Amino acid sequence: MHASRRSTLHAIGAGMLATAIPLHGRAAAPTVLPLWPEGVPGMRAGLGPEKTENGRVSQVIDPDLALYLPAVDRPNGTAVIVCPGGGYERLSMDREGEQTARWLTTLGVTAFVLKYRMRDFGHPAPLQDVLRAVRLVRSEAARFGVRTDRIGVLGSSAGGHLAASAGTLFDHSMGRTGAVLDRVSARPDFLMLMYPVITMDGPAVHAGSRQALLGAAPTRADIALMSLERQVTARTPPTLLLHTQADQAVPVENSILFYQALTSAKVPAEMLLFEQGSHGMGMRDGLGTASLWPRRAEEWLRARGLLDRAR
Numbered sequence: 061m062h063a064s065r066r067s068t069l070h071a072i073g074a075g076m077l078a079t080a081i082p083l084h085g086r087a088a089a090p091t092v093l094p095l096w097p098e099g100v101p102g103m104r105a106g107l108g109p110e111k112t113e114n115g116r117v118s119q120v121i122d123p124d125l126a127l128y129l130p131a132v133d134r135p136n137g138t139a140v141i142v143c144p145g146g147g148y149e150r151l152s153m154d155r156e157g158e159q160t161a162r163w164l165t166t167l168g169v170t171a172f173v174l175k176y177r178m179r180d181f182g183h184p185a186p187l188q189d190v191l192r193a194v195r196l197v198r199s200e201a202a203r204f205g206v207r208t209d210r211i212g213v214l215g216s217s218a219g220g221h222l223a224a225s226a227g228t229l230f231d232h233s234m235g236r237t238g239a240v241l242d243r244v245s246a247r248p249d250f251l252m253l254m255y256p257v258i259t260m261d262g263p264a265v266h267a268g269s270r271q272a273l274l275g276a277a278p279t280r281a282d283i284a285l286m287s288l289e290r291q292v293t294a295r296t297p298p299t300l301l302l303h304t305q306a307d308q309a310v311p312v313e314n315s316i317l318f319y320q321a322l323t324s325a326k327v328p329a330e331m332l333l334f335e336q337g338s339h340g341m342g343m344r345d346g347l348g349t350a351s352l353w354p355r356r357a358e359e360w361l362r363a364r365g366l367l368d369r370a371r
Contacts, residue, residue, distance in 0.1 A: 092126050095174075125172045127171075138210040138370075149179055156342065179272040227296050231247070266310050292322055298328040
């Protein structure tokens with residue numbers, strides 16, 4: 061990286077990280093990092109205010125990243141950006157955000173929970189937010205104590221659609237805003253998709269997510285672009301998919317479609333399909349083998365070397 065570019069990105073990053081970040085030890089409360097300190101792109105009058113109720117956040121107008129650090133003796137250099145679900149209407153910040161992040165920190169992973177824009181902005185605002193998050197973490201990897209080649213995105217439900225968007229549309233022009241950070245690669249190094257929304261078309265579509273993201277009358281072009289099984293290429297990162305037969309909200313065919321596309325593109329992929337477990341199952345007991353998904357996900361991360369201590 062040229063010195064001038066490096067100094068410019070460092071200056072921007074320093075402004076974003078005005079709050080001091082401890083490099084070791086996990087604080088009781090996460091450090092919150094603004095995603096767009098220079099101003100949220102596409103801001104319109106009359107939006108908001110943001111609402112929080114029963115662990116769910118809606119009407120997000122000022123996206124951010126909540127940083128969860130692993131314990132002092134556990135950091136391994138891997139980072140995961142966590143995208144909670146909620147149908148692009150709200151964010152399940154407790155169950156699919158903080159709970160997931162806390163679990164990742166027990167594995168030595170540095171976790172970031174993304175609070176992203178949704179229906180109030182529509183497409184492509186969520187895509188811009190997740191790609192900005194990847195660029196921010198990668199540009200400040202040394203400060204966070206993570207490796208630039210071990211940055212993943214984990215998403216649940218509609219958050220899974222957003223994570224898969226990052227893994228397929230990381231170079232798309234709609235994900236750029238003209239900011240200096242656009243120069244940083246937004247390609248995740250791996251994906252973890254929990255009961256994800258994938259397609260925007262056909263019998264497996266989750267109609268609520270499609271309408272919230274693309275509007276009541278989306279164009280065929282937008283439907284095709286955001287049907288992510290159509291956007292997989294050989295550059296899509298290695299992916300873990302988890303879904304259940306019992307999911308009555310987002311059909312399991314969403315994961316199957318994405319897995320088939322990954323296989324056709326020769327992208328390393330593993331898919332775990334369980335019999336039991338409702339949509340949004342979190343980490344609850346009593347769901348048969350589906351309750352063991354965190355252990356299986358840990359095995360996948362370990363097998364890929366993502367839990368090895370970085371040298």
